[in-house]
Amino acid sequence: MSREKTEFAEFFQASWEPCLRAVVASTGSVQLAEDQVAEAFARAWLSWRKVRSHPAPRAWVVRTALNVGSSWWRRRRRELPLLGHDAEAVSYEVDGLDAALLTALRHLPDRQREVIALRVFLDLDIDTISAQLGIAPGTVRAHLSRGVATLRHELSLTQAMEADR
Amino acid sequence: MNDNDLHDSAVLSAVRDSISRLPTPKAPQVEAIKARGRARRLRRAGGLSVVAAGACAALVVGLTGGAPAARPALQASPRSVHHATAVHLVAFTVAAGPDGTTTLTLYPGQVADPSAVRQALAEHGIPALVTAGEFCRTAVQPAPGVGDVVVLSGPGKIQIPANGHPTARPGPIVINGSKIPSGVELSIGYRQDPQENEISFTLIVANAPLTCTSIPDHGPHTGD
Numbered sequence: 001m002s003r004e005k006t007e008f009a010e011f012f013q014a015s016w017e018p019c020l021r022a023v024v025a026s027t028g029s030v031q032l033a034e035d036q037v038a039e040a041f042a043r044a045w046l047s048w049r050k051v052r053s054h055p056a057p058r059a060w061v062v063r064t065a066l067n068v069g070s071s072w073w074r075r076r077r078r079e080l081p082l083l084g085h086d087a088e089a090v091s092y093e094v095d096g097l098d099a100a101l102l103t104a105l106r107h108l109p110d111r112q113r114e115v116i117a118l119r120v121f122l123d124l125d126i127d128t129i130s131a132q133l134g135i136a137p138g139t140v141r142a143h144l145s146r147g148v149a150t151l152r153h154e155l156s157l158t159q160a161m162e163a164d165r
Numbered sequence: 166m167n168d169n170d171l172h173d174s175a176v177l178s179a180v181r182d183s184i185s186r187l188p189t190p191k192a193p194q195v196e197a198i199k200a201r202g203r204a205r206r207l208r209r210a211g212g213l214s215v216v217a218a219g220a221c222a223a224l225v226v227g228l229t230g231g232a233p234a235a236r237p238a239l240q241a242s243p244r245s246v247h248h249a250t251a252v253h254l255v256a257f258t259v260a261a262g263p264d265g266t267t268t269l270t271l272y273p274g275q276v277a278d279p280s281a282v283r284q285a286l287a288e289h290g291i292p293a294l295v296t297a298g299e300f301c302r303t304a305v306q307p308a309p310g311v312g313d314v315v316v317l318s319g320p321g322k323i324q325i326p327a328n329g330h331p332t333a334r335p336g337p338i339v340i341n342g343s344k345i346p347s348g349v350e351l352s353i354g355y356r357q358d359p360q361e362n363e364i365s366f367t368l369i370v371a372n373a374p375l376t377c378t379s380i381p382d383h384g385p386h387t388g389d
Contacts, residue, residue: 008195012192013195016192017189020189020190021184021185021187021189024184024187024189025180025184030187030188030190034189034190038193038197041202042198042199042202042205043202043205044202045198045202046202046205046206098183101179101183102184102187105180116177116180119177120177120181121181144173145173148176148177152173155176155179
């Protein structure tokens, strides 16, 4: 048990930030992502024997965090429909190129955003992402390609505008 | 610049850099993560009657009689940022916990004076409405969720022997007062019956009209 505790502690320390950033990229909110990732790590601890042998433990955490987020939002929407929390959920406090890029990222379809998050922050290859999301590798490539194309367009526009200034 | 001038890797690098520049919170203590996991396991096992855990619902702990169990340790960090000293009374304990948190322990088979509990929590900077025998909430449950403020630890069942004198205590309930926004209070309702104790937590809007019931209002949700 003590070995498992040590392993989990090491995994947690090494994985917190990349997992958090992957979820931030997917959800658009640092605050929400923090809670979702904490919950996902808590569940990982409960299932550590399974998670430690998972082919991509960090991906397990990120997927769990995103699923937690989906449940959270469903409940929140039902409970507090008048408080406008949907609008508050997006909390990037940046400007310039970062803001443009992050806004474009936020507006991507969920699946494209998820694929990009797993690719960029967890450095997963196409086959692993495919296994994690339960979709065909070709579909992963298509999501990645479309998402990147949209972001590339936004990036080009922003860079061109900044060059004209 | 043409779109094609940007290779896929350059786009993905730009995304990585943008997200990496966002300030993000430090990782919490791994022990806090484990405690959260234990609380979840207890809820799912039925030891704790959490009807709608997590973001925005009342947190209800069922404390029932049963066979003896190990007595968890109650920790109070001498290096805590709290200046208030630990309060040790017969029916409850409020103490400074790690990382600026506060721990509340209610002992079964005894009735804690609500005003004393409220005062003890106030000394630790936690605004609370404390009621015994009734459970109060406001029409709107403010953010964040009570699960962000209150974390359960220790065993889910409180052991009360036939003679009515408990030989075991519940695990401390960790309250993170810094997560309670201005204008929001933590409503704590409890019933310390000889055989079945119950504690309910929910966040309420300060000074808003209260609805109090003899049983916790679990709301419309059935958990996650």
